[in-house]
Amino acid sequence: MQKLEIKAINTDIQRWLAVAADNVRQHLSEQLQVQTKSGRNDLVTKFDKVTERFFVEQIRQNFPHDKIVSEEGFGDQVHNMQGRVWFIDPIDGTLNFVRQRHNFAMMLALYENGHNVIGYILDVMSGDLLWGGPEIGLYLNEKAITKPDNKKLAAGLFGVNGPMFAYNKENIQEIALASSGARILGSAGLEFYQVVLGRQVGYASRLAPWDFAAGKILAETAGLSVTTIDGRPINMLKSQVVLATTHRAFAEIQKMRQA
Amino acid sequence: MQKLEIKAINTDIQRWLAVAADNVRQHLSEQLQVQTKSGRNDLVTKFDKVTERFFVEQIRQNFPHDKIVSEEGFGDQVHNMQGRVWFIDPIDGTLNFVRQRHNFAMMLALYENGHNVIGYILDVMSGDLLWGGPEIGLYLNEKAITKPDNKKLAAGLFGVNGPMFAYNKENIQEIALASSGARILGSAGLEFYQVVLGRQVGYASRLAPWDFAAGKILAETAGLSVTTIDGRPINMLKSQVVLATTHRAFAEIQKMRQA
Numbered sequence: 001m002q003k004l005e006i007k008a009i010n011t012d013i014q015r016w017l018a019v020a021a022d023n024v025r026q027h028l029s030e031q032l033q034v035q036t037k038s039g040r041n042d043l044v045t046k047f048d049k050v051t052e053r054f055f056v057e058q059i060r061q062n063f064p065h066d067k068i069v070s071e072e073g074f075g076d077q078v079h080n081m082q083g084r085v086w087f088i089d090p091i092d093g094t095l096n097f098v099r100q101r102h103n104f105a106m107m108l109a110l111y112e113n114g115h116n117v118i119g120y121i122l123d124v125m126s127g128d129l130l131w132g133g134p135e136i137g138l139y140l141n142e143k144a145i146t147k148p149d150n151k152k153l154a155a156g157l158f159g160v161n162g163p164m165f166a167y168n169k170e171n172i173q174e175i176a177l178a179s180s181g182a183r184i185l186g187s188a189g190l191e192f193y194q195v196v197l198g199r200q201v202g203y204a205s206r207l208a209p210w211d212f213a214a215g216k217i218l219a220e221t222a223g224l225s226v227t228t229i230d231g232r233p234i235n236m237l238k239s240q241v242v243l244a245t246t247h248r249a250f251a252e253i254q255k256m257r258q259a
Numbered sequence: 260m261q262k263l264e265i266k267a268i269n270t271d272i273q274r275w276l277a278v279a280a281d282n283v284r285q286h287l288s289e290q291l292q293v294q295t296k297s298g299r300n301d302l303v304t305k306f307d308k309v310t311e312r313f314f315v316e317q318i319r320q321n322f323p324h325d326k327i328v329s330e331e332g333f334g335d336q337v338h339n340m341q342g343r344v345w346f347i348d349p350i351d352g353t354l355n356f357v358r359q360r361h362n363f364a365m366m367l368a369l370y371e372n373g374h375n376v377i378g379y380i381l382d383v384m385s386g387d388l389l390w391g392g393p394e395i396g397l398y399l400n401e402k403a404i405t406k407p408d409n410k411k412l413a414a415g416l417f418g419v420n421g422p423m424f425a426y427n428k429e430n431i432q433e434i435a436l437a438s439s440g441a442r443i444l445g446s447a448g449l450e451f452y453q454v455v456l457g458r459q460v461g462y463a464s465r466l467a468p469w470d471f472a473a474g475k476i477l478a479e480t481a482g483l484s485v486t487t488i489d490g491r492p493i494n495m496l497k498s499q500v501v502l503a504t505t506h507r508a509f510a511e512i513q514k515m516r517q518a
Contacts, residue, residue, distance in 0.1 A: 040413070041439055041440060095416065095439055095440050096416070099414075099415055099416050099439055099440075099458065099459075099460075100416065100453070100458035100459070101458075102458055103458075126385075154299070155358075156358050157354065157355070157358050157359065157445065162435070162436075162440050162441035162442070163436070165424065165425060165441075166424060166425075166427075166432045166435070166436060166441065168425075173425045176421070176425070177421075177422070177425060180300055180354055180358055181300060181354050181421050181443075181445055182421035182424075182425065182443055183421070183443050183444070183445055184440075184441055184442050184443040185442070185444075186416065186440055186442055194359070199358065199359035199360075199361055199362075200358075200359070
């Protein structure tokens with residue numbers, strides 16, 4: 001896609017995000033009707049559904065030929081990355097949303113023929129929006145941001161998933177303890193946000209496509225590495241353990257895993 | 260202390276906090292001269308020292324007979340809780356401060372003859388100040404806040420310390436995994452903040468007096484339980500594993516520990 005076209009789409013997307021976030025913030029004090037999905041801590045609320053449906057409607061109206069991968073089932077069955085593919089995570093960090101009414105994100109991402117186009121992570125309660133892509137650069141709200149330093153693992157904090165850390169899945173304790181310290185934020189979007197802004201040296205977690213699609217575009221635009229935990233390319237259409245980190249820390253982690 | 264006297268002191272303290280936080284925020288882009296203390300992730304910067312010295316000076320000028328317990332050595336050798344005792348944590352979450360320039364707190368607390376008087380947790384970068392005590396109530400900035408619900412463990416998120424969680428010290432994995440989910444924020448102040456606001460059902464970590472003194476006052480004012488991990492009263496003058504949680508979760512945790 002051309003830069004001009006991306007800029008036009010960006011204007012649309014930012015407007016959708018503002019509307020969706022306002023809607024959630026306005027109804028935040030309401031009693032939530034929380035449903036469980038795969039287990040007692042895999043939750044969904046009407047806000048996940050309403051927000052996803054809103055984004056799906058906007059995309060269908062404006063870009064009827066595009067495909068949509070989304071968390072709550074309003075999107076399409078997408079079998080390949082040909083053409084334009086959108087990824088929607090209406091409320092990322094649903095547990096935080098339900099338990100805290102804080103520390104959750106909305107995420108949107110657009111790919112074309114498998115290539116990064118543009119990604120968005122909106123910290124709904126602070127209102128801060130991290131967005132960008134390879135053609136247009138990286139922004140926090142209105143401000144262009146610089147790429148983070150290529151730090152080594154010991155020079156930064158490392159975000160992990162709670163159960164993976166407790167059970168030491170993928171030897172993730174060794175990685176996190178070799179960093180300055182482990183952090184668990186409970187939202188993939190907010191973890192990618194920290195990594196892209198250079199506040200964490202990396203993040204690893206088992207994630208679904210809508211959890212990592214926006215973060216991958218932003219992190220790669222920021223010059224970071226985004227792969228599976230064992231260093232292979234990401235498959236955009238399945239769940240996997242994703243590693244987003246600096247290139248130096250990536251090399252250290254792969255060395256640790258092969259040791 | 261009388262309510263009127265506490266209110267007068269509160270005005271002073273809030274002014275000191277504003278001055279100290281402004282100073283840190285204004286110099287945030289400077290290169291930090293980071294020194295290690297007990298290990299590679301136990302750090303101190305000139306900001307810890309400058310900020311602590313500033314608070315100590317204010318207290319000495321205004322309340323020359325009071326005693327001071329503080330992290331970086333500008334306070335007193337305090338052997339008992341008789342009279343008025345202040346606790347200062349100039350930069351809580353120093354690792355976050357150094358690695359992120361975000362997610363750190365300033366904390367002040369005042370006790371009289373071992374009793375809670377008033378405590379302050381300032382999230383420096385957001386500017387949000389959680390403060391209060393048994394005589395004057397609980398506030399987030401200017402707004403009085405309500406006490407959190409007496410939730411059970413499974414109904415909320417639980418904050419832990421990274422290494423304790425990884426190494427399952429004090430069986431903390433069992434506790435955190437029985438909650439909705441573990442969180443690691445890297446700042447005792449910001450963990451207490453979440454618990455007092457009802458965004459986490461509890462928090463446990465090995466802490467020094469300056470790490471828990473303000474949080475204890477705020478949490479107890481909020482109707483929460485603050486004890487050692489095995490349910491004994493806090494010793495205000497030593498490091499220990501502290502558990503701050505709802506009374507319902509406290510009972511569940513003690514039952515788990517005795518099982």
